[in-house]
Structures are given as structure tokens and as C-alpha cells.
Amino acid sequence: MKRQLFRVFWLVILSFTAQAQTLLVEKQRFETKAFTTESGVTLPAVVVGYESYGTLNEKKDNAILITHFFSGTSHAAGKYSESDPLPGYWDTIIGPGKAIDTNKFFVISSDTLVNANVYDPHVITTGPASLNPKTGKAYGLDFPVVTIGDFVEVQKRLLDSLGIDKLYAVAGASMGSFQALEWAVRYPDKVERLVHVIGAATMDAWTVAALEKWALPIRLDPNWNQGNYYEGEKPIAGLTATMLNITQDAMHPTIYNASFKDFEVLDEPAMKDIRVLPKINQVLAQRAAARARLQDANHVLYLIRASQLFTAGMNQDLEGALARIQAKVLLMPSSGDLLLRPEGVRSLYDTLKRMNKSVSISEINGGWGHLDGLFSIGSKQAELAAFLAE
Amino acid sequence: MKRQLFRVFWLVILSFTAQAQTLLVEKQRFETKAFTTESGVTLPAVVVGYESYGTLNEKKDNAILITHFFSGTSHAAGKYSESDPLPGYWDTIIGPGKAIDTNKFFVISSDTLVNANVYDPHVITTGPASLNPKTGKAYGLDFPVVTIGDFVEVQKRLLDSLGIDKLYAVAGASMGSFQALEWAVRYPDKVERLVHVIGAATMDAWTVAALEKWALPIRLDPNWNQGNYYEGEKPIAGLTATMLNITQDAMHPTIYNASFKDFEVLDEPAMKDIRVLPKINQVLAQRAAARARLQDANHVLYLIRASQLFTAGMNQDLEGALARIQAKVLLMPSSGDLLLRPEGVRSLYDTLKRMNKSVSISEINGGWGHLDGLFSIGSKQAELAAFLAE
Known part of the structure; x- marks a missing residue:
């Protein structure tokens, strides 16, 4: 009982401190x-x-x-x-x-x-x-x-x-x-x-080319429609692929691998059917799709261009x-x-x-x-x- | 005249050697x-x-x-x-x-x-x-x-x-x-x-994800049509984007930059219109398109999967x-x-x-x-x- 009170006391203090900070x-x-x-x-x-x-x-x-x-x-x-x-x-x-x-x-x-x-x-x-x-x-x-x-x-x-x-x-x-x-x-x-x-x-040739890799999926998505999609379906699939590219390019393999500890190469469903993505790619695609929902594909293309020209x-x-x-x-x-x-x-x-x-x-x-x-x-x-x- | 004969002689020898080799x-x-x-x-x-x-x-x-x-x-x-x-x-x-x-x-x-x-x-x-x-x-x-x-x-x-x-x-x-x-x-x-x-x-998480980046553009190309394109238009745009990715991933920035000596960041047409790609990206896309013409998009997807499962x-x-x-x-x-x-x-x-x-x-x-x-x-x-x- 005494111990529990002590715990509550500390929780109150900690939460007060956190709020103050x-x-x-x-x-x-x-x-x-x-x-x-x-x-x-x-x-x-x-x-x-x-x-x-x-x-x-x-x-x-x-x-x-x-x-x-x-x-x-x-x-x-x-x-x-x-x-x-x-x-x-x-x-x-x-x-x-x-x-x-x-x-x-x-x-x-x-x-x-x-x-x-x-x-x-x-x-x-x-x-x-x-x-x-x-x-x-x-x-x-x-x-x-x-x-x-x-x-x-x-x-x-x-x-x-x-x-x-x-x-x-x-x-x-x-x-x-x-x-x-x-x-x-x-x-x-x-x-x-x-x-x-x-x-x-400054941008070098390699970085300009690397940045273009981010733009490619958006342009390929049929919903992109040369940038005219504001009254129809948005190019979410293309934008999701772009987000997948960006996330990976921003990370180092060492930490990447460390963060997927339960990764298994021999992905049985992916071996049985080409239409089924390996599990890791499914997880990554879900995360990227969540990010893509808040974003606009054309804006991303313009950011790519602004970066390429820097x-x-x-x-x-x-x-x-x-x-x-x-x-x-x-x-x-x-x-x-x-x-x-x-x-x-x-x-x-x-x-x-x-x-x-x-x-x-x-x-x-x-x-x-x-x-x-x-x-x-x-x-x-x-x-x-x-x-x-x- | 003597000199010319001498030259012809050597050309014959050289061409013979080349053929032999x-x-x-x-x-x-x-x-x-x-x-x-x-x-x-x-x-x-x-x-x-x-x-x-x-x-x-x-x-x-x-x-x-x-x-x-x-x-x-x-x-x-x-x-x-x-x-x-x-x-x-x-x-x-x-x-x-x-x-x-x-x-x-x-x-x-x-x-x-x-x-x-x-x-x-x-x-x-x-x-x-x-x-x-x-x-x-x-x-x-x-x-x-x-x-x-x-x-x-x-x-x-x-x-x-x-x-x-x-x-x-x-x-x-x-x-x-x-x-x-x-x-x-x-x-x-x-x-x-x-x-x-x-x-x-063996493949690690990072490489499996990296390989998937090559597959994304093909799947996004509307001509890909879930792999059923053999009686219609081929997904050349998607495949070209895939080839762009592969080429870049296989190279090191140092040699990449060295091979584009006339590269200029401030690409005037690309700054004037988002629809115009920077010149370097146009050149790279042409090269990739030439390679893509000899290739089949589904085959590339299968190669990616074979590699991912290794x-x-x-x-x-x-x-x-x-x-x-x-x-x-x-x-x-x-x-x-x-x-x-x-x-x-x-x-x-x-x-x-x-x-x-x-x-x-x-x-x-x-x-x-x-x-x-x-x-x-x-x-x-x-x-x-x-x-x-x-």
C-alpha cells in the first residue's frame, strides 16, 4: 500500500514535469x-x-x-x-x-x-x-x-x-x-x-539522377494524368512507391537490417505466387501508403525539381x-x-x-x-x- | 608510295591478327x-x-x-x-x-x-x-x-x-x-x-527492399495490366524506369559524376517548365529505353523475385x-x-x-x-x- 502510494506520487510528479516541459x-x-x-x-x-x-x-x-x-x-x-x-x-x-x-x-x-x-x-x-x-x-x-x-x-x-x-x-x-x-x-x-x-x-549528376528515381513512379501512375487529378482519383499508388524510394534512400543498410530482425528470406507465399509480395515489402508499402495519404504527388514532383536545380x-x-x-x-x-x-x-x-x-x-x-x-x-x-x- | 605500301602491309597484318584473336x-x-x-x-x-x-x-x-x-x-x-x-x-x-x-x-x-x-x-x-x-x-x-x-x-x-x-x-x-x-x-x-x-x-532486408524498387515502375505502368500485355502495348515506360534504377544502383557516384563532365545544375529549360526533364535525365532515359526495348517486363519481375528469395x-x-x-x-x-x-x-x-x-x-x-x-x-x-x- 505504502509502495503503491509512492508509485502514484512519482507518476504525478513525472506527468507534471512532462507537461511543464x-x-x-x-x-x-x-x-x-x-x-x-x-x-x-x-x-x-x-x-x-x-x-x-x-x-x-x-x-x-x-x-x-x-x-x-x-x-x-x-x-x-x-x-x-x-x-x-x-x-x-x-x-x-x-x-x-x-x-x-x-x-x-x-x-x-x-x-x-x-x-x-x-x-x-x-x-x-x-x-x-x-x-x-x-x-x-x-x-x-x-x-x-x-x-x-x-x-x-x-x-x-x-x-x-x-x-x-x-x-x-x-x-x-x-x-x-x-x-x-x-x-x-x-x-x-x-x-x-x-x-x-x-x-x-550543389547538385551533382548522380544526385540529380537519384532524385529523378523518386519522380518516376508518380508519372507512371495512370491517375497522375499529367498532373490533372484534382477532380478525380489521386495517384496514390505512384506516390506510395515514391515514398518507398525516399525512405530507403535516406537509410543505411546496417540500421535497416537491424530494424527488421524477424526478416526471413524464404518467404513461402512470395515463392508460391508472383502476385504476392514478400512480407517485408508489404509492411513497407503499408507504411509508405500512410505517409502518401497526407501528401500531394505534384508537390513532390516540384520539390524534386527544386532540389535538382540547387x-x-x-x-x-x-x-x-x-x-x-x-x-x-x-x-x-x-x-x-x-x-x-x-x-x-x-x-x-x-x-x-x-x-x-x-x-x-x-x-x-x-x-x-x-x-x-x-x-x-x-x-x-x-x-x-x-x-x-x- | 613506299610508305603507303608499308601502311597497307601493316593494315593487312593487323586485321589478320585481329581476326585471329x-x-x-x-x-x-x-x-x-x-x-x-x-x-x-x-x-x-x-x-x-x-x-x-x-x-x-x-x-x-x-x-x-x-x-x-x-x-x-x-x-x-x-x-x-x-x-x-x-x-x-x-x-x-x-x-x-x-x-x-x-x-x-x-x-x-x-x-x-x-x-x-x-x-x-x-x-x-x-x-x-x-x-x-x-x-x-x-x-x-x-x-x-x-x-x-x-x-x-x-x-x-x-x-x-x-x-x-x-x-x-x-x-x-x-x-x-x-x-x-x-x-x-x-x-x-x-x-x-x-x-x-x-x-x-543471402539476401538481407535492405536488399530485398532495394530490389522491389526496381519492380515498382513496371507494376505502375498501365500497359503492364497485371502482366497481360502480350497482345497489346508493352509496358515500355515502366520498364525504362526500372532500367534507370538498375543502372544507377549498380554505379558509384564518383564514376557517375566523372562520366558526366559537361553536367550543369542550372538547366534552363527544366527551370522554365516542370514538364521538361533536366537534360541529364533525358539522356539517361533514352539510354534506358534502348535497353528496355530488348527486354520483357514480366521477366524482369521474375528475376527480381528470384533474387529476393535467394x-x-x-x-x-x-x-x-x-x-x-x-x-x-x-x-x-x-x-x-x-x-x-x-x-x-x-x-x-x-x-x-x-x-x-x-x-x-x-x-x-x-x-x-x-x-x-x-x-x-x-x-x-x-x-x-x-x-x-x-
């Missing part, structure tokens, strides 16, 4: 008019969602911008409600007392244009699934191609609207690193620190672009990354070093491959805190 | 009746093509079997005619005076069941594109699932028909290594030497299977292989070593990744010759 966040909406894309088209209006953690100080000089990865959203930390099963993707390092300390910093993160997760109720974005005011129907493929530079420009307008003229830091993983780097190149006097995680400085500075002169950087730079590739391989980031480090930039590199070794930038970022807590304290 | 090969046909697959279905007849180089000696103890890779054929060496642009895929190491010396050995290689290249006039195979005698139409997906074990059994019958009871060696790359290893496990007293190149001993010995006891091996083993993984990673082969080496088998390992370092097993095999000429001389 939950960072509750609210999704907000930002609209800007007459946005001209890098590809030269003026959209009458652009809307994106954003969220923030911590408080903007009076001088407005404590803002840290977080830019999201390919299949991500602005939800970098905290929960929308206590009952959310999981917090934002970088919650390990963003929050009170964490490396990106919300007791000190005003952390802000926005959904990109053409965000993949159009049917996630917490996502606000503008893209091919949005209504084209000229026709009253979804844009589909008439939406202009957008670039990483465009993502940055929308973020710039959002920050301007809040009176934030300078960023204490900008940090992003994967496609988020592209945006973060582009910020430092495009607005060198506005970015004091750059945290570039599992990223790249090179820091968005011109042919990469060295010239990198030379513009004034921010202190922290590069964090994952040693086992098979998608955006660490070699590219090591070479970026060498280039910046040669240019006498303030740059350091710290590789993540978590065993997840590319996903170490999300799942193993906690191992860099102290390093990141120190970098931000400098 | 060209190993001319002839495709042959092997048929066997009542073949029962590992999945338990009896096919009334099975036909495969084969070719051989060198001469079978009287004792019939100088035969070396070459087993082909996933998208390969029996064409391992030589040319079908002088005008062929390229010789067989392992011509570097098979021929008179080469590591697999056709002056000494009788080298034989056959097309597998469900060979991908059904519409290559030099390929003879049995699979879903073959006529089902019961219906008079192509089998389609009613063809039984076949395994690496089945491929071996067909080869066994072919060798039996030639009176070859023992193999001096069996050698194969990639999916060919699966067959070669299966030979050594299944017929330990008939295989004296095993050369296992860019291979594996584990040496084809039972749950891999160690028990490996323990059966009596052959001397030479393992040749590629250090940069991203598809069948060298870690697996290193671990196979450790296992065989622990079992006191005669095993050696020699990694290929050619920069091509998986394709080093084909393109850089020449670097192992001396080692291979020494192994075969023992």
Missing part, C-alpha cells in the same frame, strides 16, 4: 502578394504556414530560422497539443535549455512553397494543388517551377513582416541545408551563423557564391550518408577553409545514414550549443 | 522436358540458350561454368560475328591466354530461365513471355515463381546432356555469384573451384548450407559496391574461414561500384589465373 506550439499563416519566382512567373499571392518557439527580444536580434527537409514541414519542435504522439523533428535540440535554447532564442520555422504534406491539417503551402485564381481550379503543372532561392525569398518576406532584419543563425537538415546555405550566400550581412546538416552545396547562389559560379558568405559555418554531414554523401560536405569544408572563412565540420555517426541528421542530432547537443554561444 | 561464338539451344520448379510446378518443357569457348577434353574435366548477372545473358566472351561492336561482358578474362584460358578450358555459359533480354535475337529462355501450351498464349503471371536453385538445376541438366559430371570451376558476377555459390552448396562433389564476384550469400542452400540454415562446400573459394567483392555491399562478402569470408574452408578474398577497387565486377575484373587477371592453376 511540453513546448506547445501554434501554427500560423503568412500571406504575401505578388511573388515573382526565379523562373520568372508572378504569383498574385503566396501563403505559407509557420510556427515559432521562444520569444523575440526587443532588439529582434535573437532569431534563429529553421529550414525544413524534403518531406518535412515547419514542425521542428514542440507539439500542437499534449496528445500528439510525437513532437517536431528536431525537438531533441530545440527547446528550453536545449542546444537551440528557446529561453534565449526566438526560433522560427515555416513551411516551404510546394510543401509535400498538403493534406496534413497543420501544413499551409502554395503549389500545384492550390487554386489558380485565373481558372478557379488547381494549378496542376501550370504552377511555375520554384527553386530553393524562392523558398528563401518567401522566408525573407515572412521575417521582414515580423521586423527581423538579422538572423542570429539559420539551421537546416538536407533540403533544409540548401535553404540555410542559400540564405548565407544571398544575404551575407543578415546571417551570423549557419548550421548545415546532412546537406550539400546550387548555392543559383548561378554557374559556385566558388563566387561561397566567397560571399560572412556567417560562421558549422557543417554536420553524416558519415554514413548514402544520399547526400559526406564527401561533398568535406569538399565544401576545404573550399571554405581555403577562402579563410570561419568554418568547422563535425560528422554525425549514428548508423542511420542520411537520417542521422534527424535521429542522431542529439549527439551534437553540446557542440551545437557551444557554436551558438560563440 | 576474335573468339567467334555460336549460340546454341538446350531443351529439357518435365522441369519441376522449386515452387512445385512442373513445366512440360524448358528451353535455354548457351554458348561455349574452348574445347572439352576427353576426360571432360576441364569445364568452367559461367553464370550470368541480373540483366546479362550467356554472352560472357567473344563475338557472334566480326562486326559486333562489343564482345561478351567478361571477354577481358575469358579467351586464349587469358585468366580463364580457352586454350586449356572448356568454358560454358547459359541463359537463365526468365532471362530479361527476351527480344535480343541471341537470347533463348523460358519464362512468362513463353507460350503456355495449355492456353496457346503467353504464360504471363501464371508462370511459376522460379529461384536461383532452379537456374542451377537447368544448368545441371545442360551439363549432364554434354556428359560433364564435374566442374573445374564455376564463376559468376552479382546474380551470377548466387548461382555459382548455389552450385557449390548443392553439388559439393561436382564443383572444384568457386569464383564469387560482387555477390552475396539464400545459399535455399533453406533457413545458411551456416549448414555453407558447411557443405568442398570447392576452393575465391571471393571478389567490389570495395565501392553500393548494391551488394562488400561487408556481406567479408562476413561470408569470415564464416568460411571459421569452417576451415579453403577460401581467399580479393577486393576489386575500380571506382565503378557494383559494376567493377564487370568493368574492372581485368585488374584481377593474374590472381584469377593463379587461382585456376592451383
Whole structure:
């Protein structure tokens, strides 16, 4: 009895502590008019969602911008409600007392244009699934191609609207690193620190081809119909296949195999009938289908294109672009990354070093491959805190 | 004039030498009746093509079997005619005076069941594109699932028909290594030497999932029609996408990027219109489409399944299977292989070593990744010759 009371006591304390620690966040909406894309088209209006953690100080000089990865959203930390099963993707390092300390910093993160997760109720974005005011129907493929530079420009307008003229830091993983780097190149006097995680400085032939593999299944799905599916069946099968590709490319075989401990090669039903998938593929397909239900296929195609066209500075002169950087730079590739391989980031480090930039590199070794930038970022807590304290 | 005569003289000599060196090969046909697959279905007849180089000696103890890779054929060496642009895929190491010396050995290689290249006039195979005698139409997906074990059994019958009871060696790359290893496990007293190149001993979860990525585009192509397309349009778009996937997975980014020297990230037409692919993707798609024209989509699906189900010995006891091996083993993984990673082969080496088998390992370092097993095999000429001389 005494023991049970003791247990209840601790449960109450623990649950109180947990509640106190939950960072509750609210999704907000930002609209800007007459946005001209890098590809030269003026959209009458652009809307994106954003969220923030911590408080903007009076001088407005404590803002840290977080830019999201390919299949991500602005939800970098905290929960929308206590009952959310999981917090934002970088919650390990963003929050009170964490490396990106919300007791000190005003952390802000926005959904990109053409965000993949159009049917996630917490996502606000503008893209091919949005209504084209000229026709009253979804844009589909008439939406202009957008670039990483465009993502940055929308973020710039959002920050301007809040009176934030300078960023204490900008940090992003994967496609988020592209945006973060582009910020430092495009607005060198506005970015004091750059945290570039599992990223790249430019796309090479191999990565452009790899990204296209993600687009192929969508285009093959008959429901895709050249992007005109908003009034009919959606290309869920194609999009599911795309999600299968993305998940696998983001992982390392070692952790992949470790996470399927009960895997058996000799799958009897799959040996008896070609129409039956091996069990592991069935499980993976179900998971991918669940993700695909929140996403829009055209948006994914536009994200692929935005990534394929990325090179820091968005011109042919990469060295010239990198030379513009004034921010202190922290590069964090994952040693086992098979998608955006660490070699590219090591070479970026060498280039910046040669240019006498303030740059350091710290590789993540978590065993997840590319996903170490999300799942193993906690191992860099102290390093990141120190970098931000400098 | 004198000089010109001299030139003509040399041209004659050179062309004579070249002709003398060209190993001319002839495709042959092997048929066997009542073949029962590992999945338990009896096919009334099975036909495969084969070719051989060198001469079978009287004792019939100088035969070396070459087993082909996933998208390969029996064409391992030589040319079908002088005008062929390229010789067989392992011509570097098979021929008179080469590591697999056709002056000494009788080298034989056959097309597998469900060979991908059904519409290559030099390929003879049995699979879903073959006529089902019961219906008079192509089998389609009613063809039984076949395994690496089945491929071996067909080869066994072919060798039996030639009176070859023992193999001096069996050698194969990639999916060919699966067959070669299966030979050594299944017929330990008939295989004296095993050369296992860019291979594996069993499939892990990651590889099974990776292989499924190749199948996805075919199934999404509306022309695929659950495998019933033999009387209509073929699923060429899906198959082309599959070929794009396979080619990329078989290469290493370093060589990939080196082979696209004029690659430019900022692809203007691709930035202006989402419907226009980046130039590099257009080039790759054209190449893949050319390969797809010779292939059958269902056959590729069956090859994927055969590979997904592979584990040496084809039972749950891999160690028990490996323990059966009596052959001397030479393992040749590629250090940069991203598809069948060298870690697996290193671990196979450790296992065989622990079992006191005669095993050696020699990694290929050619920069091509998986394709080093084909393109850089020449670097192992001396080692291979020494192994075969023992």
C-alpha cells in the first residue's frame, strides 16, 4: 500500500514535469502578394504556414530560422497539443535549455512553397494543388517551377513582416541545408551563423539522377494524368512507391537490417505466387501508403525539381557564391550518408577553409545514414550549443 | 608510295591478327522436358540458350561454368560475328591466354530461365513471355515463381546432356555469384573451384527492399495490366524506369559524376517548365529505353523475385548450407559496391574461414561500384589465373 502510494506520487510528479516541459506550439499563416519566382512567373499571392518557439527580444536580434527537409514541414519542435504522439523533428535540440535554447532564442520555422504534406491539417503551402485564381481550379503543372532561392525569398518576406532584419543563425537538415546555405550566400550581412546538416552545396549528376528515381513512379501512375487529378482519383499508388524510394534512400543498410530482425528470406507465399509480395515489402508499402495519404504527388514532383536545380547562389559560379558568405559555418554531414554523401560536405569544408572563412565540420555517426541528421542530432547537443554561444 | 605500301602491309597484318584473336561464338539451344520448379510446378518443357569457348577434353574435366548477372545473358566472351561492336561482358578474362584460358578450358555459359533480354535475337529462355501450351498464349503471371536453385538445376541438366559430371570451376558476377555459390552448396562433389564476384550469400532486408524498387515502375505502368500485355502495348515506360534504377544502383557516384563532365545544375529549360526533364535525365532515359526495348517486363519481375528469395542452400540454415562446400573459394567483392555491399562478402569470408574452408578474398577497387565486377575484373587477371592453376 505504502509502495503503491509512492508509485502514484512519482507518476504525478513525472506527468507534471512532462507537461511543464511540453513546448506547445501554434501554427500560423503568412500571406504575401505578388511573388515573382526565379523562373520568372508572378504569383498574385503566396501563403505559407509557420510556427515559432521562444520569444523575440526587443532588439529582434535573437532569431534563429529553421529550414525544413524534403518531406518535412515547419514542425521542428514542440507539439500542437499534449496528445500528439510525437513532437517536431528536431525537438531533441530545440527547446528550453536545449542546444537551440528557446529561453534565449526566438526560433522560427515555416513551411516551404510546394510543401509535400498538403493534406496534413497543420501544413499551409502554395503549389500545384492550390487554386489558380485565373481558372478557379488547381494549378496542376501550370504552377511555375520554384527553386530553393524562392523558398528563401518567401522566408525573407515572412521575417521582414515580423521586423527581423538579422538572423542570429539559420539551421537546416538536407533540403533544409540548401535553404540555410542559400540564405548565407544571398544575404551575407543578415546571417551570423549557419548550421548545415546532412546537406550539400550543389547538385551533382548522380544526385540529380537519384532524385529523378523518386519522380518516376508518380508519372507512371495512370491517375497522375499529367498532373490533372484534382477532380478525380489521386495517384496514390505512384506516390506510395515514391515514398518507398525516399525512405530507403535516406537509410543505411546496417540500421535497416537491424530494424527488421524477424526478416526471413524464404518467404513461402512470395515463392508460391508472383502476385504476392514478400512480407517485408508489404509492411513497407503499408507504411509508405500512410505517409502518401497526407501528401500531394505534384508537390513532390516540384520539390524534386527544386532540389535538382540547387546550387548555392543559383548561378554557374559556385566558388563566387561561397566567397560571399560572412556567417560562421558549422557543417554536420553524416558519415554514413548514402544520399547526400559526406564527401561533398568535406569538399565544401576545404573550399571554405581555403577562402579563410570561419568554418568547422563535425560528422554525425549514428548508423542511420542520411537520417542521422534527424535521429542522431542529439549527439551534437553540446557542440551545437557551444557554436551558438560563440 | 613506299610508305603507303608499308601502311597497307601493316593494315593487312593487323586485321589478320585481329581476326585471329576474335573468339567467334555460336549460340546454341538446350531443351529439357518435365522441369519441376522449386515452387512445385512442373513445366512440360524448358528451353535455354548457351554458348561455349574452348574445347572439352576427353576426360571432360576441364569445364568452367559461367553464370550470368541480373540483366546479362550467356554472352560472357567473344563475338557472334566480326562486326559486333562489343564482345561478351567478361571477354577481358575469358579467351586464349587469358585468366580463364580457352586454350586449356572448356568454358560454358547459359541463359537463365526468365532471362530479361527476351527480344535480343541471341537470347533463348523460358519464362512468362513463353507460350503456355495449355492456353496457346503467353504464360504471363501464371508462370511459376522460379529461384536461383532452379537456374542451377537447368544448368545441371545442360551439363549432364554434354556428359560433364564435374566442374573445374564455376564463376559468376552479382546474380551470377548466387548461382555459382548455389552450385557449390548443392553439388559439393561436382564443383572444384568457386569464383564469387560482387555477390552475396543471402539476401538481407535492405536488399530485398532495394530490389522491389526496381519492380515498382513496371507494376505502375498501365500497359503492364497485371502482366497481360502480350497482345497489346508493352509496358515500355515502366520498364525504362526500372532500367534507370538498375543502372544507377549498380554505379558509384564518383564514376557517375566523372562520366558526366559537361553536367550543369542550372538547366534552363527544366527551370522554365516542370514538364521538361533536366537534360541529364533525358539522356539517361533514352539510354534506358534502348535497353528496355530488348527486354520483357514480366521477366524482369521474375528475376527480381528470384533474387529476393535467394539464400545459399535455399533453406533457413545458411551456416549448414555453407558447411557443405568442398570447392576452393575465391571471393571478389567490389570495395565501392553500393548494391551488394562488400561487408556481406567479408562476413561470408569470415564464416568460411571459421569452417576451415579453403577460401581467399580479393577486393576489386575500380571506382565503378557494383559494376567493377564487370568493368574492372581485368585488374584481377593474374590472381584469377593463379587461382585456376592451383
